[in-house]
Amino acid sequence: MASILDYSDEPRFNINSVAKLTSMQPVTIRAWERRYQLVVPKRAANGYRLYSERDIAILRWAKRGVEQGYPISTVNSQLKDAIKKNAWPEAVLNDKSTVAVHPARTINRSELVQNFTKALIRHDERMSSDLFADALGSLKLADLFESILIPALVDIGDRWERGEIGVATEHFASQFIQTKIMAIYQSLPLHPSCPKLIIGCAPDELHEIGPMMLAILLRDAGYKVEYLGPDLPLDDLLIYVREEMPKMLILSATMKASAEDMIRFSEKLSGLKPSVAFGFGGAAFILFPDLQLKIDGHYLGPSISESIKKINNLFPLKNK
Structure with missing residues (x-):
């Protein structure tokens, strides 16, 4: 899971936006700034506070600690100690019912x-x-x-x-x-300077949970990921890929016809200069394994974890 340090420190958000994103009252945010220097926002030319994504991540993390029964002074001390040790905490997600933490107990x-x-x-x-x-x-x-x-x-x-x-x-x-x-x-950081991957579903494909999970895990790992969703028209997609030139395009197919559409598309994609790698997967390639050999690209395997490993081997991340 991404740490708070992974989030951008560019000042972009006013206090009202931060209040909405953190489900906190502006008066509480200001109090935590003043008393504990929990976050130190920059000032815009008009004098207004501007907060970064990292500030928002810190506030979410501190808020969750308070909700779990810790005094804000204790939460603040824990954060400062962690930062001194260069061991930034993991980020709290923007769904207020969910939080990313190290496993605290065994579950069945x-x-x-x-x-x-x-x-x-x-x-x-x-x-x-x-x-x-x-x-x-x-x-x-x-x-x-x-x-x-x-x-x-x-x-x-x-x-x-x-x-x-x-x-x-x-x-x-x-x-x-x-x-x-x-x-x-x-909720995850965007990693703008890391290898870009575009992920989506083949034409007529509406089952997008699998590729969405892959997009999440790759973004969490440190890649710059853009998820385009279901039922992508391949001619338009080729134009977009030519404009963006990602390191890799990844498509998922559960139906044989959708997978077959990728054959011709992969040939067109292979003609781009500089080259864009093509990754593919989904249930169609498990049910009809002969299709794996007909597509000019990288079959990413039958599971999400195997797909992650193959992408990591193709495009290793620096300092990861």
Whole structure:
């Protein structure tokens, strides 16, 4: 998980914006500045305070400590000590129900998956949110995705196919998880000076949770990631890639027809100068493995963790 240090220190936000982003009162923010120098905003030409993304991350982290029962003076001392040791804390996400911390206890993953699945099937948003926050606070992101969220989604999908639940319930579960993980994606630092990766779904592909998870883990690892979403028109995508020239374009396909669309597209992409690497994956390439050899690019493997390893090998990050 990204540390507070990973966030930009460029002053950009006024105090009202910071108050909304942190769910704090402006008077509390000013008090923490004045009494503890928790954050030290810059001043704009008009005299207004301007805060950075790092200031916001610090305030979120301090707020969570206070919510957990620690005095703000203690939280401030912990932060200052950590900074002196160059051991910046991990960042708190912008979903106020979730926080990134080192695992504090062992959880029963099988039991958590069962309870989370049951809550989603009941459309119990509050319980689902509590269980999601519990998992996020106890697991690394990759473990959260591969040992909790994906098994829950698979179970719900199987129940829908067997006629045990309706399409509304399957959509509720998918949308709930998608919304939660998008909040994580948007909370992570952008890494503007690192290798850029563009990620999305092939034409007619609407199943985007998998590629979204990949985008989150790559951004968390330190890459500059741009996630474009589902059902990308390939002709327009080629124009955009030619303009942006990322290090790699990554597309996901669960349907055979969508995967086959990538064959011709990969040939066009390979003609770009300078070259842009093409990565691909998804259920279609597991069900129809012969397609892996027909695409001019890098098959990233059957799992998210394997995809991360292959991308790390292709584009190693400096100082990581």
